[in-house]
Amino acid sequence: MKSAEGRGRTLDEAVDAALIELKESRRNVDIKVISEGLQETVVEVTVIDHAAGSTEAAPANGKAEIARGLVEGLLKHMGVRAQVTVRPATEPITLDISGRDLGALIGWRGETLRALQSVTNVMVGRHLDEGERIIVDVERYRQRREHTVREIAMRAARQVKMTGDAITLDAMQPFERRAIHLALEGDPDVTSGSIGEEPERRVVVGPRKPAAE
Amino acid sequence: MPGRAAERIRKAIALVNSVADDAGDEDITPTEIAEAIRDCLELSEVDLVPNVRKYLGEALDAVSDGMPADFVAMTLYAALGALREGGSLN
Numbered sequence: 185m186k187s188a189e190g191r192g193r194t195l196d197e198a199v200d201a202a203l204i205e206l207k208e209s210r211r212n213v214d215i216k217v218i219s220e221g222l223q224e225t226v227v228e229v230t231v232i233d234h235a236a237g238s239t240e241a242a243p244a245n246g247k248a249e250i251a252r253g254l255v256e257g258l259l260k261h262m263g264v265r266a267q268v269t270v271r272p273a274t275e276p277i278t279l280d281i282s283g284r285d286l287g288a289l290i291g292w293r294g295e296t297l298r299a300l301q302s303v304t305n306v307m308v309g310r311h312l313d314e315g316e317r318i319i320v321d322v323e324r325y326r327q328r329r330e331h332t333v334r335e336i337a338m339r340a341a342r343q344v345k346m347t348g349d350a351i352t353l354d355a356m357q358p359f360e361r362r363a364i365h366l367a368l369e370g371d372p373d374v375t376s377g378s379i380g381e382e383p384e385r386r387v388v389v390g391p392r393k394p395a396a397e
Numbered sequence: 398m399p400g401r402a403a404e405r406i407r408k409a410i411a412l413v414n415s416v417a418d419d420a421g422d423e424d425i426t427p428t429e430i431a432e433a434i435r436d437c438l439e440l441s442e443v444d445l446v447p448n449v450r451k452y453l454g455e456a457l458d459a460v461s462d463g464m465p466a467d468f469v470a471m472t473l474y475a476a477l478g479a480l481r482e483g484g485s486l487n
Contacts, residue, residue, distance in 0.1 A: 358420035385423070
């Protein structure tokens with residue numbers, strides 16, 4: 185598989201640098217954040233081999249293949265023409281749905297996609313271990329959202345460090361809040377927490393130590 | 398006003414999803430989820446569209462029975478879908 189390392193001031197810049205080197209678009213790659221700091225972000229970008237994803241993963245991971253088959257069947261019943269592949273080497277098992285005009289499958293703020301994931305997990309449930317889950321992504325929407333909110337987190341952290349004031353972000357879904365908490369957990373200067381009630385729960389990024397009196 | 402019912406169902410779904418997705422920043426108990434579903438059932442508008450009350454009742458049963466979060470979420474999505482379908486037909 186073709187891959188390249190990208191460096192940049194922000195996550196987007198680092199990804200773009202690698203994409204230019206690979207001559208690929210975002211929807212065809214897997215992005216792994218190697219390091220994320222105030223000065224520089226380093227990522228490893230790997231081109232996805234869709235054909236390999238659907239066939240090679242089968243013998244190695246029976247559960248993933250069962251899930252893939254079920255989702256493929258479900259989409260067929262829904263009249264959606266799309267390709268379902270197992271994202272290679274990911275934990276938890278992640279299914280990628282790709283095709284044309286799949287916006288309806290994502291829905292408002294990813295609602296339809298989230299519903300599809302729930303249905304998938306119910307269908308595959310008896311093949312999974314306790315606590316094990318299947319992640320469903322459409323056109324890398326979820327992955328792109330995670331990258332976006334991580335970028336937002338880093339920007340918020342920079343601002344908090346400059347001003348010393350806490351920042352309340354927009355309401356987000358649980359997986360997005362999780363991405364922010366994970367992005368900032370290693371930062372010695374800022375901390376993140378959440379306030380409010382679902383579905384309006386928001387992340388607050390603030391200084392780890394109280395501002396000087 | 399089907400908007401209120403949709404809003405409350407969405408809130409219940411968000412609670413269930415936060416359990417399933419494990420954001421790691423809150424502790425949601427089954428009691429809270431059950432309360433959110435009961436809040437939906439209190440609205441008379443859920444009777445205006447076929448199946449909405451039925452799905453909500455099933456979701457409440459699923460919470461009581463300790464069914465997986467995804468099962469509860471799926472049933473709530475069914476209620477939301479029925480509501481949306483009923484709303485668009487009116």
